Structure formats: structure tokens, C-alpha cells
Amino acid sequence: MYKYDAYDKTIVAERVAQFRDQTQRYLEGKLTDAEFLPLRLQNGLYVQRFAPMLRVAIPYGMVSATQIRKLAEISRRYDKGYVHFSTRQNVQYNWPKLERVPDILAELATDEMHAIQTSGNCIRNTTTDQFAGVAADELVDPRPYCEIIRQWSTFHPEFAYLPRKFKIAINGAKQDRAAVQVHDIGLHVEQNSHGELGFRVLVGGGLGRTPMIGTEICSFLPEQHLLTYLEAILRVYNRYGRRDNKYKARIKILVKALGAEAFRAKVDAEWQHLKDGPQTLTEAEIKRISQHFSSPDYIDLPAKSALLQQHLQQDPNFRHWYQRNVTGHKVPGYAIVTLSLKATAQAPGDATDKQLEAAADLAEQYSFGEIRVSHQQNLVLADVQQDHLYTLWQEALKFGFATPNIGLLTDVICCPGGDFCALANAKSLPIAEAIQRRFDDLDYLHDIGNLDLNISGCMNACGHHHVGHIGILGVDKKGEEFYQVQLGGSAYNDASLGKILGPSFARDVMPDVITSIIDVYLKHRTPEELFIDTYRRIGIQPFKDRVYASNN
Amino acid sequence: MPVIIKNQTVISDTYTFYATYTEGDVLAKHSIIPVDDFLANPSLLEQHPGTIGVWLDSHHEPEALSPYLHQLAVIAVNFPSFTDGRGYSIARIIRERLGYQGELRAIGEVLHDQLFYLKRCGFDAFKLQAEKDPEEALRGFNDFSVSYQAATDHPQPLFRHRLH
Ligand code: HEM
Numbered sequence: 001m002y003k004y005d006a007y008d009k010t011i012v013a014e015r016v017a018q019f020r021d022q023t024q025r026y027l028e029g030k031l032t033d034a035e036f037l038p039l040r041l042q043n044g045l046y047v048q049r050f051a052p053m054l055r056v057a058i059p060y061g062m063v064s065a066t067q068i069r070k071l072a073e074i075s076r077r078y079d080k081g082y083v084h085f086s087t088r089q090n091v092q093y094n095w096p097k098l099e100r101v102p103d104i105l106a107e108l109a110t111d112e113m114h115a116i117q118t119s120g121n122c123i124r125n126t127t128t129d130q131f132a133g134v135a136a137d138e139l140v141d142p143r144p145y146c147e148i149i150r151q152w153s154t155f156h157p158e159f160a161y162l163p164r165k166f167k168i169a170i171n172g173a174k175q176d177r178a179a180v181q182v183h184d185i186g187l188h189v190e191q192n193s194h195g196e197l198g199f200r201v202l203v204g205g206g207l208g209r210t211p212m213i214g215t216e217i218c219s220f221l222p223e224q225h226l227l228t229y230l231e232a233i234l235r236v237y238n239r240y241g242r243r244d245n246k247y248k249a250r251i252k253i254l255v256k257a258l259g260a261e262a263f264r265a266k267v268d269a270e271w272q273h274l275k276d277g278p279q280t281l282t283e284a285e286i287k288r289i290s291q292h293f294s295s296p297d298y299i300d301l302p303a304k305s306a307l308l309q310q311h312l313q314q315d316p317n318f319r320h321w322y323q324r325n326v327t328g329h330k331v332p333g334y335a336i337v338t339l340s341l342k343a344t345a346q347a348p349g350d351a352t353d354k355q356l357e358a359a360a361d362l363a364e365q366y367s368f369g370e371i372r373v374s375h376q377q378n379l380v381l382a383d384v385q386q387d388h389l390y391t392l393w394q395e396a397l398k399f400g401f402a403t404p405n406i407g408l409l410t411d412v413i414c415c416p417g418g419d420f421c422a423l424a425n426a427k428s429l430p431i432a433e434a435i436q437r438r439f440d441d442l443d444y445l446h447d448i449g450n451l452d453l454n455i456s457g458c459m460n461a462c463g464h465h466h467v468g469h470i471g472i473l474g475v476d477k478k479g480e481e482f483y484q485v486q487l488g489g490s491a492y493n494d495a496s497l498g499k500i501l502g503p504s505f506a507r508d509v510m511p512d513v514i515t516s517i518i519d520v521y522l523k524h525r526t527p528e529e530l531f532i533d534t535y536r537r538i539g540i541q542p543f544k545d546r547v548y549a550s551n552n
Numbered sequence: 553m554p555v556i557i558k559n560q561t562v563i564s565d566t567y568t569f570y571a572t573y574t575e576g577d578v579l580a581k582h583s584i585i586p587v588d589d590f591l592a593n594p595s596l597l598e599q600h601p602g603t604i605g606v607w608l609d610s611h612h613e614p615e616a617l618s619p620y621l622h623q624l625a626v627i628a629v630n631f632p633s634f635t636d637g638r639g640y641s642i643a644r645i646i647r648e649r650l651g652y653q654g655e656l657r658a659i660g661e662v663l664h665d666q667l668f669y670l671k672r673c674g675f676d677a678f679k680l681q682a683e684k685d686p687e688e689a690l691r692g693f694n695d696f697s698v699s700y701q702a703a704t705d706h707p708q709p710l711f712r713h714r715l716h
């Protein structure tokens with residue numbers, strides 16, 4: 001994991017001092033609300049429905065046990081004893097006091113954390129595959145590039161006042177687990193036929209009001225050119241992105257307006273000036289950063305643990321959990337464990353201070369003291385010996401992290417919605433809970449198989465509803481909360497945007513609506529089909545017919 | 553007397569700002585006129601050698617100025633709103649691509665908390681909003697003692713000059 005050096009520490013400490021001074025000037029009336037707004041946003045501080053909300057960065061989802069303990073302690077001292085993990089691998093506090101935020105930032109800095117650029121119209125936290133570095137299907141570990149981008153984008157003087165927020169995601173495995181096609185810039189790390197590393201570059205993806213899948217503008221960008229090329233894209237966006245209408249200000253609108261070819265030509269023209277300039281990466285720099293992500297001290301183990309096999313045979317509950325929450329590891333004898341933050345009645349992605357501390361203990365005991373946050377709002381222990389899985393599972397059960405539902409219908413991605421967010425049209429958390437309650441039969445859930453259910457409380461799409469296999473969107477109908485359903489989205493290699501099923505529904509029928517949709521799938525599926533496959537084969541009509549016949 | 557910040561000190565502003573200019577208008581000794589009006593009357597350079605400057609708005613393309621750059625006494629870039637970040641790119645292009653060495657002045661909504669970034673992008677003169685205290689704003693230049701990325705003020709990124 002990346003460790004700060006003296007430079008990083010200086011920069012973060014100076015940021016704390018800067019924000020303390022800005023907050024002070026705001027409280028003294030020397031900064032207006034409008035002037036303070038982007039300053040606080042660029043420190044992750046929103047003012048929400050009931051209280052400010054503070055978003056703390058977890059760069060590309062990597063966090064140490066020590067840092068997790070610090071997050072827990074802060075939640076107790078400055079908040080209400082819980083946190084919310086977001087779909088952008090960050091963590092949010094829902095109840096901090098504005099005057100105390102500088103103190104929170106100072107506390108975070110002591111353990112190499114910050115809230116820099118977690119909001120605002122700037123380059124945000126770069127996100128990646130939660131299994132980076134350990135996935136069996138990985139081609140290249142994307143994390144060194146994430147860190148290189150983190151450093152380059154941190155306080156980039158030219159790009160702090162972009163037309164709108166800017167999100168970059170990188171994936172280095174065969175399976176896209178970072179949703180790169182729905183980011184402002186999506187990067188696939190690849191190796192060409194000469195063994196050189198580089199990136200396939202997509203631009204103009206995004207969710208929100210006008211969801212779009214990104215377009216490729218470069219099929220292979222050699223790694224040393226990463227930063228100059230990003231700089232060229234950002235400069236074109238900064239100069240020509242729309243600023244007259246905040247809903248048309250994302251890069252996707254510019255790419256669409258110019259056309260991908262013309263956009264690429266502009267980027268290339270700009271890049272000619274920057275290419276091979278000082279920002280070109282050196283081998284030494286890539287090596288220096290990569291060293292932070294070298295493998296931990298794995299021990300030699302047999303590929304298959306006999307102990308594990310024995311427990312799998314003896315304990316069906318353990319077997320259920322193993323099937324859903326454990327993923328194959330690239331190193332023999334190891335496994336990747338996902339700790340589910342999707343227990344029924346727990347807001348998806350929420351964790352209490354006790355859970356955070358338990359996760360830190362588990363990480364230290366079983367997984368080299370490191371944790372990852374997934375964009376599906378779960379926690380990951382990436383390096384667990386197969387021999388330890390059974391005891392780890394028993395521990396995880398005690399703290400409510402062992403719900404065996406990863407990738408299933410109840411592993412809901414959900415935004416905070418109307419319970420917390422001032423922009424919401426409707427609540428989202430009660431919908432998630434009602435559906436989780438309806439689908440509480442594990443055998444049934446496992447039989448349904450992989451299914452992404454994503455819920456957003458408004459069209460800003462923080463809950464990724466466009467790319468859920470089933471997406472739910474909160475809408476406002478004459479002051480009442482209604483829910484629109486979309487089918488057929490996907491955030492993976494086969495990325496697609498969901499199609500609207502039809503008129504929206506009242507809250508209390510939502511579990512029935514989902515049940516009807518599942519029934520159609522179960523009726524039509526072939527033995528090898530997942531929900532999305534059946535949907536793609538039979539189309540939306542059978543779902544429509546059934547849902548509106550039974551729920552009108 | 554109006555003031556500006558130049559090279560991180562507060563000095564008086566000797567330039568007169570013209571929101572518009574029409575051919576034949578009588579200009580003050582030191583004047584800053586709109587870029588389009590200047591481009592329509594480039595002979596002004598001979599009439600006011602070394603004392604005329606231009607200002608660009610955030611949608612302007614600085615490239616058009618390149619034939620005249622070295623004769624302009626000042627180039628000002630307007631920030632119609634401090635959240636309009638186009639001026640940062642304009643400044644870097646003027647300095648790094650076009651090679652302009654003279655005074656590059658940020659005007660419009662220029663605030664304490666933007667000074668560090670503005671300086672990094674090549675501005676060396678700053679006209680703050682009239683009601684803001686320029687002496688207090690000077691602190692803004694020192695918010696950070698080190699930066700990761702290359703920009704106009706430090707053309708080498710940290711990774712090319714780090715000590716360890
Ligand atoms: C509660 C305070 C929040 C506010 C005010 C907020 C606001 C917004 C807004 C306005 C957008 C739309 C941007 C656009 O279309 O240009 C957006 C998008 C998004 N937000 Fe949030 N959000 C909040 C919380 C969250 C949370 C908790 C998550 C994660 C669970 C999240 C993740 C995202 C994502 C993934 C997007 C879509 C990215 C895209 O448009 O490409 N946000 N948010």
C-alpha cells in the first residue's frame with residue numbers, strides 16, 4: 001500500500017492549515033457563502049439536509065487497518081458512530097459540525113488521510129478494481145497508475161475550476177470491475193504485442209442526468225505518456241466544456257457535441273505540445289511508485305486447502321458464504337474475502353464504529369493489515385489464507401459482515417437518498433430495505449443468481465441506477481415520492497444503460513414489482529442464463545406485461 | 553489610487569482599463585483594451601510603444617495574439633466568475649506555448665484563495681476585487697511549499713527533482 005513520504009505529509013499538512021484558515025475567514029464573514037462553497041467542496045464538505053456531510057478520500061479504495069481505526073474513532077468523537085462507504089470508494093460522515101471539520105482533517109492527516117478533491121468541479125478520487133493486485137484475471141496491477149494520477153491531480157493548478165466534476169477510473173483485469181465505461185475518463189491498462197504497457201483510453205462516459213457510455217479515443221497510449229495525455233484531455237475540456245448550464249457541463253456533453261473524432265483531433269493537437277515534455281513519466285518514477293504495491297510476504301501453500309474442503313463439506317452455511325463472498329486469488333492457497341455491508345436493515349454501505357474496528361482486527365489478523373472498499377459499497381480482505389477462511393467467517397458473522405449475498409439481489413448499491421441528501425426526490429434506503437426483507441430466503445436468492453440492483457434517490461445517479469441490471473430511480477410526482485424502474489443496465493465489460501420499464505410506482509408496491517420481474521426471469525431463463533442474459537434475449541416486453549398486469 | 557499585487561507585493565496600478573475601445577478614442581498613457589479591438593487596430597502598438605496592453609475574456613483564444621506578444625506591455629485575463637477556470641489554461645498557453653515574458657495580470661473575480669493556483673499558471677500580477685484586502689490576500693501565495701505537478705512556475709514535476 002502507498003506510504004506517504006515527507007513531501008506527501010507536507011502537502012496534506014499545509015492543506016489542513018489552509019482549510020483551517022479558510023473556515024476561520026468564513027466564520028468571521030470575510031468569505032461569502034458563494035466564495036466558501038467551492039473551497040469547502042474541494043475538501044469534501046457538503047451542506048446537507050440536516051447537517052454538513054464530510055467525504056473523506058480513500059484513494060482507489062485502499063485503506064490500512066490503522067486508518068480504518070482512525071475513521072472509527074473520528075465517527076465516535078465528531079459524528080454519530082457510523083460511516084457510509086460510497087460508490088466511489090470513499091467514506092462519508094453524515095453529521096460533522098462545520099467548525100470542527102479542520103480538526104477532523106488534522107486527525108485524518110496524522111494517519112495519512114485527507115478529504116482533498118472529494119467533491120467540487122475538479123479531478124476526483126481515481127477509482128479502480130477492488131481486487132487490484134490479487135485478481136486471478138488481472139493483466140496489470142492498476143494501482144501504481146492510480147497513485148501517479150493521484151499525485152498529478154492533487155492541487156493541479158490548472159484544473160481546480162473545471163466546468164464540472166471529473167472522474168477517472170482504471171481497470172487492469174479482463175473483467176471490468178471499475179465501471180470504466182461510465183467515467184469521464186476510463187482507462188484499461190493493457191500490454192501490447194511488444195510487451196509494452198499502456199492504456200486504452202475512453203472518454204465521455206458518465207451517469208447523472210444524461211447517462212452515456214464512454215467512447216474510445218486512443219487504442220494504446222504507452223504508459224510514459226499517461227500524464228501528458230490526461231493533461232491534454234483536461235485542457236480541452238477546461239477550455240471548451242460548457243459552463244452556461246451545469247446539467248450540460250460534463251465532458252460527455254462536449255464529446256457528444258463535437259463528435260468523438262473531432263474531440264480526439266483537438267486532444268491530439270493539444271497533446272503535440274505536451275508530449276515528451278517534463279510531465280512524461282520516467283521509468284524511475286513508475287518503479288518508485290510501483291514498489292509501494294509489491295506483493296506482501298505470501299507463504300507457500302498448496303493450491304487447495306484440505307481444511308477448507310472439510311469445512312465446506314460439513315457446514316452448509318459456511319458453504320453458502322464461501323460461494324458468494326470468496327473470490328479466487330492469483331496466489332495458490334489464498335483467497336479474497338468480501339465483507340458484506342448489505343445486511344438487511346443496515347443502510348447499504350454503512351458501517352458502525354464497532355464494525356470498522358472489527359474489520360481492522362480481521363485485516364490485521366488475516367490479511368496483512370489492509371482493507372479495500374469496493375464501488376459496490378462493501379469491504380474486501382484481499383489476502384486471506386484458505387486455511388483461515390472458516391475462522392474468519394465465524395468472526396465476520398459476529399459483526400454482521402457475513403451476509404452471504406455478494407453479487408446477489410440484496411447486495412444493493414444505494415445512495416443516501418431522501419433520508420440525508422438535500423437533492424433527493426425520494427427516499428432510497430427504505431426501498432432497499434423493503435426489497436431485502438422480501439428476498440430474505442437465501443436459497444431463493446442464490447437460485448436467482450447474480451443480479452445488480454442499484455437505487456438512486458434522484459437523477460444524479462449516485463446509486464448507479466442506469467447500470468444496474470435492475471435500476472430504481474426516485475422521482476417526484478406532484479410532491480409525492482415515486483419510483484421508476486429500469487432494466488438491462490450493466491457496468492461491466494458489456495456495459496449498457498437500462499431501459500425504462502414504464503410509469504413509476506408508489507413505494508409500498510416496490511417489493512411486488514421486483515418480485516414480478518424476478519418471476520418473469522425465472523419463468524423464461526435457460527439453465528445457464530443469468531438475469532441480464534434472459535433480459536437481453538427476451539427484451540423488456542414480457543417484464544412490462546407482467547409487472548403492469550399485476551401491480552396496477 | 554487603485555492597487556494591484558505584482559510579484560507578491562501591493563503596488564499602485566498605473567494602467568487604465570477600457571471595457572471597450574473604438575478607433576479614434578483617446579487612450580491614457582498606460583492602457584489595457586479589449587483583445588478584439590486591439591486585433592482590429594494593431595497599429596496602436598506603434599502609437600503607444602511599450603505602454604499598451606490587452607485583456608482577454610475567458611472564452612477568447614490567446615493564440616491570436618502571438619504575432620504581437622513581445623510588444624504588449626501587459627496581457628490581462630478576465631475571470632468573469634472565480635469559478636470559471638478557463639483563464640488558468642489561457643495563462644499557461646500564453647506563457648508556456650507562446651513564450652510571453654511580460655506582465656500577465658488576472659482581473660475580474662480574483663480572490664485570495666485562487667492566488668496560489670493563478671501564480672502557478674504564470675500570472676504575476678493580480679487585481680483583486682475592490683472590497684478585498686490585498687495585504688491579507690498575500691498569504692495565499694504561500695499556502696503550499698511544494699507541488700507534485702509541473703506548471704508554469706515549476707516546469708519540472710516533483711518526480712524529476714525530488715531528493716529521495
Ligand atoms: C449526500 C450528498 C450527495 C450529493 C449532494 C451528491 C450530488 C451529486 C450530483 C449533483 C451528481 C450529478 C453530477 C452530474 O450529473 O454532473 C452526483 C453524481 C454521482 N454521485 Fe453523488 N452526491 C451525494 C452523495 C453521493 C454518495 C453517497 C455516493 C455514493 C454512494 C455518490 C456517488 C455519486 C456517483 C457515482 C455519481 C455519478 C457519477 C456520474 O455522474 O458520472 N454521491 N452526485
Ligand code: SF4
Nearest residue numbers: 415421424457458462
Ligand atoms: S442520487 Fe440524488 S438523492 Fe441520491 S445521493 Fe445523489 S443527489 Fe442525493
